[in-house]
Amino acid sequence: MKYLATFLVLFTIYILLAGFYVQELMLGGIVSLVLTFILAKLVNYTIDYRFPVKLLVFIFAYLPIFTWQLVLSNIDVAKRVLSPKIPLNPGFVKIKTDLKGDFAKLTLANSITLTPGTLSVDINDDYIYVHTVDVKGKTPEENREIISGKFEKLLGVIFK
Amino acid sequence: MEIVSYVFMIIGGLFYLLGGLGVLRMPDTFDRIQSGTKATTLGAFTLLIGIGIANPDWLLKVFLIIVFIALANPIGSSALAKAAYKSCELPKNLVQDDLKELFGGEDNDSN
Numbered sequence: 001m002k003y004l005a006t007f008l009v010l011f012t013i014y015i016l017l018a019g020f021y022v023q024e025l026m027l028g029g030i031v032s033l034v035l036t037f038i039l040a041k042l043v044n045y046t047i048d049y050r051f052p053v054k055l056l057v058f059i060f061a062y063l064p065i066f067t068w069q070l071v072l073s074n075i076d077v078a079k080r081v082l083s084p085k086i087p088l089n090p091g092f093v094k095i096k097t098d099l100k101g102d103f104a105k106l107t108l109a110n111s112i113t114l115t116p117g118t119l120s121v122d123i124n125d126d127y128i129y130v131h132t133v134d135v136k137g138k139t140p141e142e143n144r145e146i147i148s149g150k151f152e153k154l155l156g157v158i159f160k
Numbered sequence: 161m162e163i164v165s166y167v168f169m170i171i172g173g174l175f176y177l178l179g180g181l182g183v184l185r186m187p188d189t190f191d192r193i194q195s196g197t198k199a200t201t202l203g204a205f206t207l208l209i210g211i212g213i214a215n216p217d218w219l220l221k222v223f224l225i226i227v228f229i230a231l232a233n234p235i236g237s238s239a240l241a242k243a244a245y246k247s248c249e250l251p252k253n254l255v256q257d258d259l260k261e262l263f264g265g266e267d268n269d270s271n
Contacts, residue, residue, distance in 0.1 A: 016220050074175060074202045077195045081182045090190070091256035092245075106235075113234035114201060119194045120234070121241040121259060129259050131190045131241060 005047045007036045045103060054158050062154050066111060073116035091135040092121065095128045095144045097152060104159035111151045118147055161213060168210030175203030188251040189244045197237040204229050 014028035039045075095112075099105055109120040109128055117133040130147055137143035144152075179199025186192045205226055212222035245259055 013224075017224070070198070070202050070205075073198045074178070077182055077198050078178050080191075081178055081185055081195060089253065089255040090188075090251055091254050092259040093256055094258035094261075106231075109238065110231065110234035113237060114198060117194070119190060119197070119241055120238055121245060122238065122262060124262055129262060131194075133191065133194070135255050 002047055003036055003040055005049075005051060006039060007032050009047075009051075010035055045101070058158050062151075062158065065150065065154065066114070069111070069115045073114060076116040089135050090131070090133050092129060092131050093135060093137075093143045093147070094140065095130055095148055096126055096140065097128055097148065098126075099152065099155055099159060101159055104155055107159075108148060108151055108155055111155075112148055115147075115151075165210045165212075165214035168206050168213060172203045172205070172207030172210060175199045175206065179203060189248050190241060190251070193237050193241050193244070197233055201229065201233045204233075 010032040011028060014032055015025070018024040018028060097105060097108060099108055105123055105128070109123055112118050112120045112128065112130055119131045120128050121131055122129045128148070132143075132147065135143070136146050176199065179196050182195025182199060183192050186195055208222045208226055208229075212219040246263060250257070
């Protein structure tokens with residue numbers, strides 16, 4: 001099941017990129033097959049029949065929010081570049097995450113990096129270490145809600 | 161259509177400019193990494209979308225490149241920040257430092 005799904009995803013991407021010719025199809029099939037076995041052996045992930053639904057949720061629910069945050073953070077950067085002042089209270093804070101799986105954590109960390117004023121530095125077990133320009137919350141829970149709250153909920157739906 | 165694509169490319173270039181200025185003007189290492197990452201990520205996105213609009217044949221490939229940049233850019237900045245934390249002098253005005261527990265407070269000699 002896992003092999004078949006992986007193969008289909010890879011093959012679809014290949015066809016989309018290469019076009020619809022007989023030779024390309026044969027080569028794409030071979031390449032996808034080899035890649036499927038390598039990926040399934042080396043990388044720890046799960047893929048099942050809910051994958052298309054998850055992909056749709058990812059594209060239509062997650063990406064708009066992510067893009068909006070990215071634009072906001074660029075406006076933020078622009079403001080600070082044009083009138084730089086020493087940040088008031090920078091700090092490294094630790095954020096707990098409930099997400100399981102390497103890819104989910106990676107996505108969350110990347111999202112944190114691209115939101116205004118935060119930069120994830122390291123992931124250790126269930127904790128993401130974040131550099132933030134302005135430490136707002138008093139307790140770890142407050143910080144967690146401010147920095148990763150929105151993404152955490154959405155990604156929880158997608159990667160569950 | 162051509163004009164739209166040029167507008168996208170110019171906006172992308174402007175974001176790159178902002179990122180470069182940010183790297184020059186920010187007060188400490190981590191702020192520099194932050195502004196660099198954000199500006200170049202969005203800059204690359206808009207630039208590539210502009211190229212994709214100009215050549216619709218390339219649109220799919222452009223989106224693939226965007227996906228890879230979205231994955232790789234933040235990871236690179238995290239690696240930089242981690243290295244910087246281990247080897248640079250930290251900013252004086254930190255209010256909180258949870259990373260200390262991870263790297264044990266000792267400096268410079270660990271990789």
